[in-house]
Amino acid sequence: MANIEPSIIFESRESIDYADNSVVSKTIVKKPAGNITLFAFDKDEGLAEHSSPHDALVQLLDGEAEITIGGKIFNLQSGQSIILPANIPHALKAKKKFKMLLTMIKS
Structure with a gap:
């Protein structure tokens, strides 16, 4: 189930808030074919190295990120x-x- 209502105009960057010392995520679309998720990372927060069986597009909406x-x-x-x-x-x-928007397409 998505956290954003369909057929409603929204601004991605304004649809998620930062939280101190945290990574916040909000699902936009969740379907068998893939997911679209908003993330907000506080300074010095991150996601440890991992891999996924699917390609994913990261779009930075605000701030600066180091991606390895x-x-x-x-x-x-x-x-x-x-x-x-x-x-x-x-x-x-x-x-x-x-803040970033992550779009994952499952193959």
């Missing part, structure tokens, strides 16, 4: 995007607090 993919570090700023390839380890860290 297969051992290579990428520094993203608001407005930038990157694809997390399937089966390649990746990790995320908030150098400054940031």
Whole structure:
């Protein structure tokens, strides 16, 4: 079940709030074919290295993130995007607090 009502205009960046010392997530769409999820990372928070069997698109909506993919570090700023390839380890860290939209398409 999604946390955002369908057929309602919303602003992604304003639809999730930061929380002190936390990573907050909010599901936009959850379907068998894939998920769309908003995330808000407080400064110095992150997700440990992991992998997924599916490609995922990360779109930074606010702030700055350090994203590691297969051992290579990428520094993203608001407005930038990157694809997390399937089966390649990746990790995320908030150098400054940031918000992102994650779109995962299952194959």
